[in-house]
Amino acid sequence: MDLYSIMVLSAITISSSLILLLLLIGNKKKKEMNSMVPAVPGLPLIGNLLQLKAKKPHQTFAKWAETYGPIFSVKLGSSTMVVINSTELAKEAMVTRFSSISTRRPSNALTLLTSQKSIIAMADYGEYHKMAKRYILSAVLGAAAQKRNRGHRDILTENIVNFLYADIAGDSQSAVNLRKHFKNELFRLALMQALGKDIESIFVEELGVTMSKEEIFQVLVVDPMMGAIEVDWRDFFPYMRWVPNRSMEMKIHSMATRKRAITKALIMEQKKRIARGEKINCYLDYLVSEESTLTEEQLIALVWESIIETSDTTLVTSEWAMYELAKNPKFQDRLYQEILEVCGSEKIREEHLQQMPYLNAVFHETLRFHSPVPIIPPRYIHEDTQLGGYNVPAGTEITINLYACNMDKKDWDEPGVWNPERFLSSKYDQMDMYKTMAFGGGKRVCAGSLQAYLISCVAVGRFIQEFQWRLKEGELENVDTVQLTTHKLHPMQAYITPRESCVRK
Numbered sequence: 001m002d003l004y005s006i007m008v009l010s011a012i013t014i015s016s017s018l019i020l021l022l023l024l025i026g027n028k029k030k031k032e033m034n035s036m037v038p039a040v041p042g043l044p045l046i047g048n049l050l051q052l053k054a055k056k057p058h059q060t061f062a063k064w065a066e067t068y069g070p071i072f073s074v075k076l077g078s079s080t081m082v083v084i085n086s087t088e089l090a091k092e093a094m095v096t097r098f099s100s101i102s103t104r105r106p107s108n109a110l111t112l113l114t115s116q117k118s119i120i121a122m123a124d125y126g127e128y129h130k131m132a133k134r135y136i137l138s139a140v141l142g143a144a145a146q147k148r149n150r151g152h153r154d155i156l157t158e159n160i161v162n163f164l165y166a167d168i169a170g171d172s173q174s175a176v177n178l179r180k181h182f183k184n185e186l187f188r189l190a191l192m193q194a195l196g197k198d199i200e201s202i203f204v205e206e207l208g209v210t211m212s213k214e215e216i217f218q219v220l221v222v223d224p225m226m227g228a229i230e231v232d233w234r235d236f237f238p239y240m241r242w243v244p245n246r247s248m249e250m251k252i253h254s255m256a257t258r259k260r261a262i263t264k265a266l267i268m269e270q271k272k273r274i275a276r277g278e279k280i281n282c283y284l285d286y287l288v289s290e291e292s293t294l295t296e297e298q299l300i301a302l303v304w305e306s307i308i309e310t311s312d313t314t315l316v317t318s319e320w321a322m323y324e325l326a327k328n329p330k331f332q333d334r335l336y337q338e339i340l341e342v343c344g345s346e347k348i349r350e351e352h353l354q355q356m357p358y359l360n361a362v363f364h365e366t367l368r369f370h371s372p373v374p375i376i377p378p379r380y381i382h383e384d385t386q387l388g389g390y391n392v393p394a395g396t397e398i399t400i401n402l403y404a405c406n407m408d409k410k411d412w413d414e415p416g417v418w419n420p421e422r423f424l425s426s427k428y429d430q431m432d433m434y435k436t437m438a439f440g441g442g443k444r445v446c447a448g449s450l451q452a453y454l455i456s457c458v459a460v461g462r463f464i465q466e467f468q469w470r471l472k473e474g475e476l477e478n479v480d481t482v483q484l485t486t487h488k489l490h491p492m493q494a495y496i497t498p499r500e501s502c503v504r505k
């Protein structure tokens with residue numbers, strides 16, 4: 001073969017190999033495209049932001065799941081978020097793929113409010129997260145700690161019942177506002193558990209003012225809740241972070257500064273007690289004894305976290321449970337029968353709970369129907385992974401829409417109806433705390449589920465044991481919720497009538 005023929009042959013061989021290679025790459029690309037999570041169509045640049053503006057995102061996502069399936073992606077400005085809407089895929093994300101999906105990338109507001117992710121719920125999974133979660137479980141929320149804190153919970157229920165009696169003492173025909181009492185008592189319990197002391201007021205040196213308990217609640221609980229859902233448009237366009245957003249920055253900065261100053265003042269007050277050698281069983285004393293492992297910022301953030309997390313979701317669950325029972329006399333009567341059978345003339349106690357499947361069912365159905373955290377705080381995918389057979393690249397955010405999981409017709413009969421009796425079926429284990437995923441799952445599962453269960457079940461049981469409940473006129477339509485959470489917008493108003501067999505002494 002001459003040189004020319006060799007050159008032609010080589011050229012043909014090279015070009016045909018090249019064509020084959022291009023075809024192969026093309027096919028692979030096509031395959032990869034096919035295995036990308038389906039995307040909800042949106043607008044250039046802003047993606048789906050406008051579609052999510054007006055409505056509650058968990059409801060909009062559930063609607064989209066009917067068209068795009070249980071897993072889809074949305075564009076929030078320049079970032080992509082994968083939304084999961086089925087229990088099966090949620091478990092895959094929270095458990096099987098946990099190692100690739102364990103970090104958080106909170107909004108600008110949340111980063112500031114949580115002192116750069118220093119709270120357990122916002123920390124990336126790693127040594128600090130594991131250590132801090134161990135601390136809160138050992139000192140406050142684990143089974144042994146909950147046993148030690150039993151007295152605080154007993155007082156909570158007793159006080160609320162007494163306040164309810166006082167409410168109707170003057171006028172038995174007027175409706176009561178359960179939330180007012182529950183909120184105050186839960187906050188008292190939060191302070192007792194965190195600091196070992198209930199506080200009526202505190203002088204905050206950094207702010208130069210004395211704050212009342214009501215003001216402390218506003219700054220430590222209410223403001224950060226609202227601040228956490230403040231939208232900063234730069235969250236959606238990280239490459240524009242350098243553009244100032246002064247009003248937003250000042251608002252969140254002021255919230256974070258006040259919250260930090262008050263928590264620090266509360267801590268300093270108790271540190272004086274500790275220095276006097278007076279130790280109390282509480283989170284602060286435990287953390288101070290471990291202080292060498294924590295910075296001052298971390299100590300302040302962790303104490304604040306335990307206060308805010310104790311004060312909110314348990315109230316949301318208990319208020320909705322009472323709303324549903326006051327609305328449905330049939331379910332209320334059945335629960336009352338169970339209480340009579342199990343407790344007789346004794347006041348309901350935590351020891352009774354294991355023998356009370358109906359009360360358990362009321363708790364879990366309320367978590368399913370009114371999940372206090374309808375969307376699990378987004379997690380960040382830090383290495384390429386797969387979900388539901390789709391490729392999900394590193395850098396994507398992921399969120400689990402618990403509302404859609406709990407309203408899925410494939411898993412639940414008549415999901416749009418509140419019916420605790422669904423949980424009496426033999427397919428559910430009464431003592432399984434995670435029937436609905438309301439507490440999340442896997443290694444980042446809620447640390448406070450036991451406390452929420454104990455407080456909510458005993459309180460709801462006791463309220464039904466003492467009184468017959470009936471919703472005030474107009475309450476049936478009063479079901480709106482606040483923003484991202486399922487916090488009832490207006491406190492429930494109900495008429496209560498003491499039962500003849502009430503156990504109050």
Ligand code: HEM
Binds near residue numbers: 120440443
């Ligand atoms: C009905 C009441 C409650 C509900 C529905 C609830 C729900 C949740 C959910 C959905 C998460 C996120 C889990 C995840 O990212 O996968 C969470 C995390 C957490 N919750 Fe709760 N919670 C409740 C009560 C409480 C209470 C009373 C505390 C007490 C302080 C608490 C402390 C925490 C902590 C520390 C985390 C972070 C866990 C971690 O990241 O490892 N929760 N909770």
